[in-house]
Amino acid sequence: MSTLNGRAGGGDAPVARVHRVEVAAGQRWLRLAVHDDGIPEFSLVVLDPHQRVRAQYWGKAGDEQVVVGPDPLHSSCGTVAGPLPAGRWRVEVFGAAGGDSQASYSVRIDCGAGDVPAGTLPPVGAHRWDAAGAGAGPLRLQQTDLTRRARRGRAWYRGDFHAHTRASDGQQSAEALNRQALERGLDFFSVTEHNLLTTGWPVDDLLVVPGTEVTSSAGHFNAIGVHRWLDWRQHAADGGCAAAGGMVRLLRDTRAQGGIASINHPLLPPWEWRWTDTPLDAFDALEIWNDPTYPRNEEATQAALRLWSRLWDDGHRVVGIGGSDTHLLPHDSYVPGGPPSVIGDPWTAVFADELSVVAVVDAVRAGRAYLSRGPVLDVRAEVGARRYPPGSSVTAAVASHPGGTAAVRLLA
Missing domain, CATH: 2.60.120.380 (Jelly Rolls)
Incomplete structure (x- = not known):
C-alpha cells in the first residue's frame, strides 16, 4: 500500500x-x-x-x-x-x-x-467504449462506432449538448441520467464531464455522444463528438488548460479529430470565457443558452445572444447551441421551491442525415440547429422554386434570382 x-x-x-x-x-x-x-x-x-x-x-x-x-x-x-x-x-x-x-x-x-473490491462510484457499464492497451496515444475510444445509426432518415433530432454524471460533479449516475433523457423525449445527448473522457456507458437505448468539458479557471468549452483524450494537463509544454496557448491547442485538437468545440456559458460569472486572445476561428459553436433555471442565467443568456449577433454581423459563422448543463437530481432546483434543473432544458434540435454521432456533429457544424424549451419549429427557406435546408447560405441564390428575394417560414 x-x-x-x-x-x-x-x-x-x-x-x-x-x-x-x-x-x-x-x-x-x-x-x-x-x-x-x-x-x-x-x-x-x-x-x-x-x-x-x-x-x-x-x-x-x-x-x-x-x-x-x-x-x-x-x-x-x-x-x-x-x-x-x-x-x-x-x-x-x-x-x-x-x-x-x-x-x-x-x-x-x-x-x-483476488476479488475486486467495490468502489464508491458507479461502474463504467456494460457497453465499453475504450480498450486498454489498444492503439497509439494515452486513451482512445476504439470500441465505439461514431457512425453507428441509432435511427435512419434525414430529420430533426432533439438533444442536449451539455450534461454531467457522478463521474465528475453531477449527482446522477449515467444510467439514471440516460433514463431521464428518454423520459424527456430526447433522441441524443452529449456526456461532457470536466476534463474527463467517458470510457463506456451502461445501456445503449439512446444515442450518447462522447465529449469532454475542458475546464480551466478562465473558461470552459465542450469538445463534442471526440474519440481521443484531450491532454489538458497543466504541465504540458504549452500549459494545457492553464494557459492561453494550451487552450487554443485543445480547441484545435477537438476539430482535428472530427469534433466540434463550443464555448460554454460564455458570459455567466464566474465561469465566463476570459481567454480574450482566443482566435475566433478556433471554435465552432457558442452555448448561447445554458440552464434557464440557474440564477443569473437569464441575464447571461441575453448577453450571449448579443455577442452571437455581433459575431455574425462581423462575418463569423458561429453556430448557436444550448445545453442544460445538468448536475442535479431530477426534482432538485438551484432556487428553494424553484423549477427543477433537468436534462433537455433547453434542448437543441439538429437537422441531421441520420441519428449518429457523426451526423449530429456534421449537422451542428453546418448550422442546421435551433434551441427551444418547448416550441417545435419547421424552418424553411425558399428562393424561387428551390428549397434550401436550414444552415444554408442563400446570398448567391438571392442575388442571381429575378427580384432577389427569399421566403423564410417558421412553422411552430
Missing part, C-alpha cells in the same frame, strides 16, 4: 504534481482512496507504465474510492478496465490556483489479485 499526500491552493499558480508508485506483477485490481478538502478543480490522472491513461478523477471535496478492475462492470466510471502491467505507475495531481488558504489531499493506493 502507498499513501500520497500534498497540499494545494492558496496561491497564484496551479498545482501539478507527479507521484510514482510500483505495481507488482499478477495484480488484478488497483484501488485509489481519494480525499480532498475542497481544492479548486482538483483532479487525478493515473497512467500505467506504458503511459496509457487508466483512471480519470474529478474531485468532489470529500472521500471516494476509485477502482481500476479487470472489466468495465468492476471498474469505476472514468477508468480504463483491463490487465494491470507491472512496473512504475504515475499518479498525477492537479488543481487550480486560488482560495484563501491551502487545502490538503491524500491518495491511498492498494492492489490485489
Whole structure:
C-alpha cells in the first residue's frame, strides 16, 4: 500500500504534481482512496507504465474510492478496465490556483489479485467504449462506432449538448441520467464531464455522444463528438488548460479529430470565457443558452445572444447551441421551491442525415440547429422554386434570382 499526500491552493499558480508508485506483477485490481478538502478543480490522472491513461478523477471535496478492475462492470466510471502491467505507475495531481488558504489531499493506493473490491462510484457499464492497451496515444475510444445509426432518415433530432454524471460533479449516475433523457423525449445527448473522457456507458437505448468539458479557471468549452483524450494537463509544454496557448491547442485538437468545440456559458460569472486572445476561428459553436433555471442565467443568456449577433454581423459563422448543463437530481432546483434543473432544458434540435454521432456533429457544424424549451419549429427557406435546408447560405441564390428575394417560414 502507498499513501500520497500534498497540499494545494492558496496561491497564484496551479498545482501539478507527479507521484510514482510500483505495481507488482499478477495484480488484478488497483484501488485509489481519494480525499480532498475542497481544492479548486482538483483532479487525478493515473497512467500505467506504458503511459496509457487508466483512471480519470474529478474531485468532489470529500472521500471516494476509485477502482481500476479487470472489466468495465468492476471498474469505476472514468477508468480504463483491463490487465494491470507491472512496473512504475504515475499518479498525477492537479488543481487550480486560488482560495484563501491551502487545502490538503491524500491518495491511498492498494492492489490485489483476488476479488475486486467495490468502489464508491458507479461502474463504467456494460457497453465499453475504450480498450486498454489498444492503439497509439494515452486513451482512445476504439470500441465505439461514431457512425453507428441509432435511427435512419434525414430529420430533426432533439438533444442536449451539455450534461454531467457522478463521474465528475453531477449527482446522477449515467444510467439514471440516460433514463431521464428518454423520459424527456430526447433522441441524443452529449456526456461532457470536466476534463474527463467517458470510457463506456451502461445501456445503449439512446444515442450518447462522447465529449469532454475542458475546464480551466478562465473558461470552459465542450469538445463534442471526440474519440481521443484531450491532454489538458497543466504541465504540458504549452500549459494545457492553464494557459492561453494550451487552450487554443485543445480547441484545435477537438476539430482535428472530427469534433466540434463550443464555448460554454460564455458570459455567466464566474465561469465566463476570459481567454480574450482566443482566435475566433478556433471554435465552432457558442452555448448561447445554458440552464434557464440557474440564477443569473437569464441575464447571461441575453448577453450571449448579443455577442452571437455581433459575431455574425462581423462575418463569423458561429453556430448557436444550448445545453442544460445538468448536475442535479431530477426534482432538485438551484432556487428553494424553484423549477427543477433537468436534462433537455433547453434542448437543441439538429437537422441531421441520420441519428449518429457523426451526423449530429456534421449537422451542428453546418448550422442546421435551433434551441427551444418547448416550441417545435419547421424552418424553411425558399428562393424561387428551390428549397434550401436550414444552415444554408442563400446570398448567391438571392442575388442571381429575378427580384432577389427569399421566403423564410417558421412553422411552430
